[in-house]
Amino acid sequence: MTKESGICREWGIFWGKVLEWALNGLGFVLARLPHSWFVGCVRALGSIFYKLDRRRYYDAKANLDFVFPEMESARKEAIIKRAYQNFAFIILESVRVEFLPKDIYDARFTLIDQENVLKSLAKNGQAVVMGMHFGYWEAVGTSLAQHYAQYDRGSLGRLTKFESINRLIVKHREAFGVRFINKVGAFKELLKVYNGGKGLVGILVDQNISPKEGVEVDFFGHKATHTTIGSILARRYNIDIVAVIIDFNEDYSHYFVTYYPPIKINITEDSQADIQEATQAQATLSEQIIRAHPESWFWFHRRFKSTHPEIYKKPT
Template identity: 50%
Template sequence: MSITARILKIITDSIGFCLAKMPHWLFVWHIKVLATIMRIFDNRRHKDARANLDFVYGEQMSKEQKCKIIKKCYENFAFVLLETIRVAFIPMEKYMQCFHLIDEHYLLDTLHKDKGAISISAHYGYWEAIASALPPRYTWCNMASLGRLTPFDAINQMIIARRELQKVKFIDKKGAFKHLLKLYGGSNPLAGILVDQNISIQEGIWINFFGKRATHTTIASVLSRRFN
C-alpha cells in the first residue's frame, strides 16, 4: 500500500469511526451539509442532472420539481459516501437490522434451483448494500461486485477494501467478462452488477427507456443463457 493510500485510509477510518458513534440526527446533519457542498461546487454533474430531467420530462415537470429531485439525489449520494465510510465500524448485528428484503424468496428460489443468481441494480437508493447486506445472509455463495474504478490508485484501494469487507470479490468493469465467466463457472455464484449508465453500442443493445432511445448492457442475459 502506498503512502498516499495509507494516509487516506487513516483519515477515512477516523471519520468513519466518528460517524458510526454519533447519534443518528447528527449523522443526518452531516449528510445534508456534504450534499449542500457538493451541489454548490459540483457544477458539471448538476448541469448533467438538469439536462437529463429536461430530456426525459421536458415541460411536463416544473423547474421546482426538477430542483427538488436533484437536491434529493445529492443527499442520497452523500449518504452512500458517508455510510460506506462508517459501515466498517458498525456491529454487523445492528447493521443488518436496518434492512428488510422484500420478496426475498425469488432470489432464494433461484439460488437453490439454479445454484447461482445475478443481482442487478442501478445507482439508486443504497446500492452498496449489494456488497454489504447480502453477504451475511448468503454465506454459502461465492459473491462478487462489479464496479468502476477511478483514475486515483489510493481511492481505488479504499473502494476495493470497502467492497470486500464482507469477503465479496471486487471486479473492475474493464475486462470484467472473463472474471465473471470464471465466477459463474464455479459453485454458487452471485454477482451484483450496476447497469444504469449509457454504454457504446458495441457493448450493448438499443432499448426504449422513458420513451427515449438508450443503450443497455446484455451482460446479465449472456451470463444467464450461458450458465442456465
C-alpha cells in the same frame, strides 16, 4: 526507474496511506455520532455539492428535462437536491459502515419478497443480480451478501486512478465476503465465477456505455445503450436475472430491500434476439422503478450520452 520518478512514487504511496488513515479516522468518528448528527453531516455535504457542483447539476437537469418534460421545475429541483443528499449519504455511510455495530446496522434492513431470489437459487444454483444506482445501492454488494454465504459472491465495478481509494473499495467488499470484479477484463472473471456453479454477482445496469459494448433499448420512450453482460450470463448458464433494489426512508435510518420477480431469458436459435429481449426487460424494469421513486435515482450520469449527446450541451 529514475531517482526522481522513484521519489515521486514513494511520495504517492505515503500520501495514499495518509488518505487511507484519514478516511478510516473519519469513519470511526462518524460511526459514533448520534444518527441525527450524522444526518446533519449528510445534509451539509449534500448542500455543498448542490451549490458547487454545477457540471453534475446540469447533467441531472438535462436528464430530468428529457424524460419528464411535463414535470414542474420545482419538483425537478427538489429531486436534484435529494440526489445530492443521497450521494453524500452513500459517501459518508461507505466510510463509516465498517465501524458500525453489526447488530444495529443489520436491524436497519427490511427484506421484501426475498423468496424471488431464493427460488431462483434453489432452481438453478446461481443467479445474476441486477442493480442500479438507486437508493443505497452500495449495500447490494456489501451487507446483503451475508445472507448468501454459501455462494460465490461478487460485485462488478470500476476502479479509480488512485491506488489508495482502490484499496478501500476492495477492502470494503472483502469485509463482507464479496469479491470485487474490475470492469476492465471482467468477462473472464465472471466466467470463472459462474463456471463454479454457485455464482451470485451484482451488476449495475443503468449507465451509458459504448454501442460496441451493449445494445440499444427503449428507456423512457427514448433510445439508450444498455449493458448485455447480465443477459449473456443468464443465457449462457440458463439462470435468472433478479433485480435487487434498496431504497431508504427520509432520514436514512431504515433501508427497504426489494427483490423483484426474476427476468427469465428465452433460449432459442437466435442468440441476439434472446439477449436483446432480456436486456430490454431490464431497461423496462429500471424505468418502472425510477418512475415510482424518482428522488432515489442517481440522476448525475449521462445516461443518454451515446444516443442523444445533444441534451448535455451546457446552456450558454
